Amino acid sequence: MADAPAALGAPLIRREGLEKVTGRARYAVEHRLPGSAHAWPVTARVASGRVLRVDASAALAAPGVLAVLTHENAPRLAEPDDPTLAVLQDAHVPHRGWVVALVVAETLEAAREGAGAVDVEYLAEDHDVLLTPDRPDAYVPEKANGGHPGLREHGDPDGAFASAPVRVDTAYRVPPLHNHPMEPHASTARWTDDGRLEAYCSSQGTTKVRQTLATMFGLPEESVTVRAEHVGGGFGSKGTPRPDVVLASMAALHTGRPVALALPRRDLPQLVGHRAPTLHRVRLGADSDGRIRSLVHEVTTHTSRVREFVEQAAVPGRTMYTSPHSRTVHRVARLDVATPSWMRAPGETPGMYALESAMDELAEALGMDPVELRVVNDCRTEPDTGKPFSSRHLVECLREGARRFGWAERDPRPGARRAGQVLTGTGVASATYPVLVSPSTASARALPDGTFVVRTNATDIGTGARTVLGQVAAEALGAAGDRVRMEIGDSDLPSAPLAGGSSGTASWGWAVHEACTRLARRLAVHRGPLPQDGLEEHADTAGTADAESDHARHAFGAHFAEVGVDTVTGEVRVNRLLGVYAAGRILNPRTARSQFVGGMVMGLGMALTEGSTVDPAFGDFAERDLAAYHVPVNADVLSVEAHWIEEDDPHLNPVGGKGIGEIGIVGTAAAVGNAFHHAVGVRMRELPLTPDRVLDALARRSPERGRA
Amino acid sequence: MGPASRTTLTVNGREHTLTVDNRRVLLDLLREDLDLIGAKKGCDHGQCGACTVLVDGRRVNSCLLLAVTLDGSEVTTVEGLAGPDGEPHPLQRAFLERDAFQCGYCTPGQLCSAVGALAEAAAGHPSAVTGPGVRAGDPVPLGASEIRERMSGNLCRCGAYPRIVEAVEDVIP
Numbered sequence: 001m002a003d004a005p006a007a008l009g010a011p012l013i014r015r016e017g018l019e020k021v022t023g024r025a026r027y028a029v030e031h032r033l034p035g036s037a038h039a040w041p042v043t044a045r046v047a048s049g050r051v052l053r054v055d056a057s058a059a060l061a062a063p064g065v066l067a068v069l070t071h072e073n074a075p076r077l078a079e080p081d082d083p084t085l086a087v088l089q090d091a092h093v094p095h096r097g098w099v100v101a102l103v104v105a106e107t108l109e110a111a112r113e114g115a116g117a118v119d120v121e122y123l124a125e126d127h128d129v130l131l132t133p134d135r136p137d138a139y140v141p142e143k144a145n146g147g148h149p150g151l152r153e154h155g156d157p158d159g160a161f162a163s164a165p166v167r168v169d170t171a172y173r174v175p176p177l178h179n180h181p182m183e184p185h186a187s188t189a190r191w192t193d194d195g196r197l198e199a200y201c202s203s204q205g206t207t208k209v210r211q212t213l214a215t216m217f218g219l220p221e222e223s224v225t226v227r228a229e230h231v232g233g234g235f236g237s238k239g240t241p242r243p244d245v246v247l248a249s250m251a252a253l254h255t256g257r258p259v260a261l262a263l264p265r266r267d268l269p270q271l272v273g274h275r276a277p278t279l280h281r282v283r284l285g286a287d288s289d290g291r292i293r294s295l296v297h298e299v300t301t302h303t304s305r306v307r308e309f310v311e312q313a314a315v316p317g318r319t320m321y322t323s324p325h326s327r328t329v330h331r332v333a334r335l336d337v338a339t340p341s342w343m344r345a346p347g348e349t350p351g352m353y354a355l356e357s358a359m360d361e362l363a364e365a366l367g368m369d370p371v372e373l374r375v376v377n378d379c380r381t382e383p384d385t386g387k388p389f390s391s392r393h394l395v396e397c398l399r400e401g402a403r404r405f406g407w408a409e410r411d412p413r414p415g416a417r418r419a420g421q422v423l424t425g426t427g428v429a430s431a432t433y434p435v436l437v438s439p440s441t442a443s444a445r446a447l448p449d450g451t452f453v454v455r456t457n458a459t460d461i462g463t464g465a466r467t468v469l470g471q472v473a474a475e476a477l478g479a480a481g482d483r484v485r486m487e488i489g490d491s492d493l494p495s496a497p498l499a500g501g502s503s504g505t506a507s508w509g510w511a512v513h514e515a516c517t518r519l520a521r522r523l524a525v526h527r528g529p530l531p532q533d534g535l536e537e538h539a540d541t542a543g544t545a546d547a548e549s550d551h552a553r554h555a556f557g558a559h560f561a562e563v564g565v566d567t568v569t570g571e572v573r574v575n576r577l578l579g580v581y582a583a584g585r586i587l588n589p590r591t592a593r594s595q596f597v598g599g600m601v602m603g604l605g606m607a608l609t610e611g612s613t614v615d616p617a618f619g620d621f622a623e624r625d626l627a628a629y630h631v632p633v634n635a636d637v638l639s640v641e642a643h644w645i646e647e648d649d650p651h652l653n654p655v656g657g658k659g660i661g662e663i664g665i666v667g668t669a670a671a672v673g674n675a676f677h678h679a680v681g682v683r684m685r686e687l688p689l690t691p692d693r694v695l696d697a698l699a700r701r702s703p704e705r706g707r708a
Numbered sequence: 709m710g711p712a713s714r715t716t717l718t719v720n721g722r723e724h725t726l727t728v729d730n731r732r733v734l735l736d737l738l739r740e741d742l743d744l745i746g747a748k749k750g751c752d753h754g755q756c757g758a759c760t761v762l763v764d765g766r767r768v769n770s771c772l773l774l775a776v777t778l779d780g781s782e783v784t785t786v787e788g789l790a791g792p793d794g795e796p797h798p799l800q801r802a803f804l805e806r807d808a809f810q811c812g813y814c815t816p817g818q819l820c821s822a823v824g825a826l827a828e829a830a831a832g833h834p835s836a837v838t839g840p841g842v843r844a845g846d847p848v849p850l851g852a853s854e855i856r857e858r859m860s861g862n863l864c865r866c867g868a869y870p871r872i873v874e875a876v877e878d879v880i881p
């Protein structure tokens with residue numbers, strides 16, 4: 001009774017799509033709990049120091065204000081794993097924008113007015129927020145994000161570089177970047193009469209939120225429920241619990257009312273993590289046939305005084321290309337800045353911008369086609385671990401992309417395509433993202449009416465998880481998709497890992513597949529009608545999903561970009577972006593395409609418009625709202641195409657996908673930067689390529705390349 | 709409550725008379741007083757378009773309009789786009805079909821904005837990319853670049869823009 005439209009690989013429409021287009025889908029602060037109050041945060045005006053005194057009297061006198069929580073009266077909480085969540089617990093101010101008070105009121109307007117009326121006196125201390133490549137206090141961390149060693153070295157990278165016939169030694173800068181999901185970080189919390197804590201939280205994974213709240217509020221986990229039925233994007237910034245859910249829970253406890261808190265947009269950069277700035281030095285030494293002998297990628301980045309988070313931007317060099325001699329190292333400086341965290345493909349995104357830009361420079365130095373240079377340096381085993389790749393189709397992606405893009409017609413000379421004041425160029429970059437997978441649980445139940453209920457605490461942050469898991473379940477059950485109800489987004493469901501690291505579908509899908517396969521087997525031998533409440537099977541992939549693999553498992557891709565550079569205004573337009581990916585089995589082409597394209601659009605933003613600045617005087621970000629921090633708009637995005645190569649990789653998981661949520665962003669900015677160089681003949685090594693910088697760069701062009 | 713005013717609004721064809729805090733913006737009235745949560749709050753500052761609704765047929769950022777200034781207005785939100793029989797608006801169908809969204813948070817604003825943009829083009833409003841061949845006041849033909857330009861007040865962090873343009877193109881008469 002296999003049902004073709006439900007099967008894996010079918011381009012199904014999102015299960016919750018109709019709710020989203022009709023406005024019925026409820027997000028975290030849209031659950032109307034009787035008696036709800038609203039909260040508004042007050043954030044620190046100094047970059048380092050202490051709160052001396054909070055005068056809440058004016059705020060409390062404002063009509064509708066119910067309470068002002070400060071470090072003096074807020075509930076005492078147990079220490080969380082993540083110290084960024086220890087809000088209102090002491091007078092210490094570790095960075096500007098740290099929450100120092102929370103106003104709770106009957107209405108949003110009253111809460112906001114109250115927040116404006118809270119008077120905070122600080123003892124300000126000197127702060128230090130500027131990252132430079134040569135800070136003496138920068139250290140090599142033992143581990144960078146993802147558990148990657150801070151330093152890896154093979155052979156004699158310096159000697160091999162010095163003796164290489166062709167060398168590139170170059171530096172790049174990626175500024176801080178902000179996730180800015182369209183739904184701000186938001187939570188509604190309430191305490192029930194019997195002492196349970198219930199929250200609706202805009203999160204990428206509520207299993208972790210529940211654990212954290214249980215720890216902090218001293219409750220057994222069964223006494224906490226956290227729901228995230230619909231989540232308005234996250235891109236990593238909702239991968240861990242954020243202060244909103246802790247603050248809302250504290251406020252609800254303090255006032256005895258349900259409390260809704262959506263963090264104001266301007267507070268997000270300081271409170272929900274950011275992509276840390278990365279300063280890169282890349283050295284590539286190659287033989288004259290292009291084969292890399294030595295690869296050195298050194299990254300300097302910042303973290304906060306609250307928590308060490310190290311953007312693992314030197315990591316891609318451990319995987320991408322043949323490199324018998326290599327050093328990949330991170331250095332981090334602890335500054336009085338907000339705590340960085342995950343933003344879409346942490347590590348790979350800024351790391352591949354630098355590495356793939358350097359590859360373009362190496363191709364130029366060799367006089368070699370940049371696609372061919374990457375092909376020449378393809379490898380069958382992972383350079384760092386020596387493990388064979390479970391599958392690696394980088395070359396196929398490059399070739400297929402080149403064919404679709406029309407790369408063969410490219411005139412390699414930079415600055416050769418001019419039409420009026422616009423110079424046009426094309427560029428290429430590779431992409432990679434590791435295959436991550438975590439243990440998950442799931443249950444599948446067959447009901448007497450012939451339908452099924454499949455439950456797992458997956459989260460759909462816009463990826464289409466609900467839809468794809470329904471497909472996984474339907475296929476394993478041999479049932480039509482519309483007979484399978486998916487229940488996700490609730491911590492009372494079988495526990496599951498977060499939607500992050502492009503690992504969700506693989507992790508949840510594995511457990512769903514296993515539970516449904518068991519159920520199907522049981523049904524096959526079951527005689528007679530099903531019992532009233534049906535038959536249920538569980539799965540727990542602990543021990544299998546997280547088993548060490550003897551293969552290096554990564555997705556690969558190739559990005560091609562065409563840009564037009566207006567030599568008068570300095571405006572850069574990306575005329576075409578084309579990506580080809582090899583990411584295992586594609587389970588739903590309709591939603592998969594949206595993920596790839598979405599990643600590429602974010603990469604386009606990184607290349608052209610997105611950039612934040614740590615303000616040396618105030619210590620926080622200068623670009624804090626959407627008027628100052630420019631995410632791409634519709635008019636910035638012309639043609640974006642995503643294609644893929646079907647990969648049948650037996651070393652992954654039962655559903656066969658490698659994860660697709662992040663790889664789309666990874667090489668995009670490098671491809672755009674390389675296309676810019678091809679267009680105008682000047683290399684820009686700092687993002688984003690804004691008109692002011694472009695005009696400066698054009699003014700630096702050597703005169704024989706023509707007028708600017 | 710502080711200073712407030714009695715205000716009458718017709719929302720999705722239904723008349724509501726409410727005593728409204730003078731500080732309340734239309735967005736919060738829709739969401740908090742009428743539970744029309746289809747209108748989304750992305751920034752509260754007129755910078756993202758998630759709160760776009762139609763007031764007297766024209767698209768507005770509802771986070772920027774004080775509700776009490778709109779007494780007597782007709783408001784249409786995403787909940788009011790469907791036909792009287794509940795049949796989704798062709799644009800809603802096109803968004804589904806084209807997968808013109810991911811997280812869905814910008815989507816109600818995109819939909820209302822697109823309805824408004826189509827009406828503006830039909831009424832002869834030019835945009836920054838309208839060519840000189842179009843006579844002032846004549847309906848502006850909408851191609852991809854017109855749609856991109858006119859839809860650029862609605863941010864989508866999920867990057868669904870190419871699909872949004874296709875979905876709007878699908879319903880152009």
Ligand code: FES
Nearest residue numbers: 752754756757771
């Ligand atoms: S919420 Fe109104 S424009 Fe962003």
Ligand code: FES
Nearest residue numbers: 810812864865866
């Ligand atoms: S669909 Fe997520 S912001 Fe547009």
